[in-house]
Amino acid sequence: MKKHIGKKILVVDDSSVMRGAVSGILTHHGYHVLVAKDGEEALNIAKENKQDLKLIITDIHMPNMDGLVFLKQLKATEYGRFVPVIMLTTDSQQDKVDQARMSGASAFVVKPFSETQLLNGIQQLIR
Secondary structure, eight states: OGGGTTOEEEEEOSOHHHHHHHHHHHHHTTOEEEEESSHHHHHHHHHHTTTTEEEEEEOSOOSSSOHHHHHHHHHTSTTTTTOOEEEEESOOOHHHHHHHHHTTOSEEEESSOOHHHHHHHHHHHOO
16 A cells, blocks of 8 residues: 555546545545646646646546546646546546547546446556
8 A cells, every 4th residue: 555655646526525535545545636626727736746646537527627628638738748547427428438538548437436446447557
């Protein structure tokens, strides 16, 4: 568990319940968690933490800036180009999965998810 200490993960979701649930799992496993309620806030946090941000987990459906727009804008930046992104959403439609992958998503996890499923996805993307 200790090997994850200091590895920053940004969780982006407009649901405070979901942000709390995902943050709780990650914190329990030793990750340093940052949170944002939408894509606009997430872009600012990603820029501020560009030196040591290891992964982003984002929802698709959010107000102000949704996850797909956020992903496209993040991947267009020098600092966000190589940060792995997991799309965590209730939307399992193939066109959304395809859009997310084409926009640079590294993985796609559909809610509801298991803790093991989420952690396995994270461990595959960051060491």
